[in-house]
Structures are given as structure tokens and as C-alpha cells.
Amino acid sequence: MNPVLKFEKVGFQYDGRPIMRDVSFAMQPGEIVAVLGPSGCGKTTILNMVAGFLDPTDGVALIDGREIRGPGPDRGVVFQAAALFDWMTVADNISFSLRCAGRPRAERRQVAEEMAALVGLTGFEDAYPYQLSGGMRQRVGLARVLAAKPKVMLMDEPFSALDVQTREVLQEEVLRIRERTGCTTLFVTHSIDEAVFLGDRIFLLTDLKDGAFDTFSVDLPAPRGNPENRLHPAFIRLREAIYRRMRH
Structure with a gap:
């Protein structure tokens, strides 16, 4: 199977200062890769190059x-802040990309209702962002990306500002949505848990100046969105292994 996303010896410099060199990896269709590491290690730089916001200094991203x-429309970004249009309803926020593409109003409404149902917001299509909780606003941001049917969804610490319970519920939603849509996802986070x-694989970044990073495969029981997986021995063992690697 051909990878949907690939980095080949990618490097990036900022003001002449190297941030990363010779970074290579590939992601398969439908895979979720979690990118983990401390601030300044290059997580968001990788995401921004995939999004097309930054160009590699060396190598190629495909x-x-x-x-x-x-x-491009083949990639969609869910940001840490929901970045909704406050003057638009939930439905209009969700269908914004379709409006930009000139799709008919009836089609936009239908897609908005389908995506609202997918993220658990049925009945809130005509609400405005100020009427929603933080978790609900993030669901709208997620639905807006999914409405465009991207090949790759990019998630930049989207749940970091939410309370623990809401954050865990939305993590479960991401896995449920992956099962229904098959969307490939690159998920940036500071959280080992x-x-x-979330991840099928985890890239643990420390210092990308030599292109090296640790890769961990995740082997948890199906369905992956089962909250009980957080208590599974395999979860606890992998969490400990990553923690120990981060501390050395």
C-alpha cells in the first residue's frame, strides 16, 4: 500500500538556525500517528510543513x-483554539469550505447536518459559537475539517485547553470518527496518555537536528475507542516506556 503522507530527508531552518535535518517517515491511509515531545522539539513545525504553511529547507514532503x-483541500487543520466564525451558526461554520467552493445552499445544509451528527452535535446546527461549551466548539472545528473530506487531518493539540473529562470523551470521538471515515490523522500532543x-504509532521527538526520533507501535484491543483501554496493561506498559525514554 502506498503511503498517503511521506517525508524524505526533510530539513528546516529558521533564520539560518537548523530546526531539523534529514527527517524521514511515511504514514499509511487511515493511520493515526501521534507526535509527542517537549516544546520546541519540532512537532508543530512538522505539522505546518504537512499543512503547507511552511516549506522544507531541504528534502521533500509528499x-x-x-x-x-x-x-490544499486534501489537508485540514484542527487548531488548539477552535477558530470559529462567531457571527456564523454551527451549520455555516461546518459548511464554510463548501460555501467557498460554490456548493448550493441545500447541499451545504445537508453536509452540515451529517457532520454535526458525526461529531455529536445534532440539534445545535442553528446555534452560535457563544452558546456552546469549549468541547462543543472543538467538535464544530472538527466537523468543519471533516466536511471538506481531506486525505489527511492535522490536529495541533486540539484538546489541551479542555478539562480532563471532556478531553477524554473527544479522544474517544476521534477514534470513532476514524472508524467511520478512514481519515489519516497526524496528532500533535504534549500528553503521553x-x-x-489515540495513536497507531507514536513519534517521540527530542532533538531533530540529526533526524533521529523514537517510534513506538501501539497494540491495544479493539475497539480502540474503548475508554477501558486506558486501564489495559499494554497501555500502562507503553506509557511507562515512553516516560522513561523522555526522562533519559
């Missing part, structure tokens, strides 16, 4: 075998 040259619960 999606479906084509070089990434700027943002979040990375282990």
Missing part, C-alpha cells in the same frame, strides 16, 4: 506521491 506546495490512547 502527499499521495505529490510534493506539498502550499495549503493522549498519544498512547
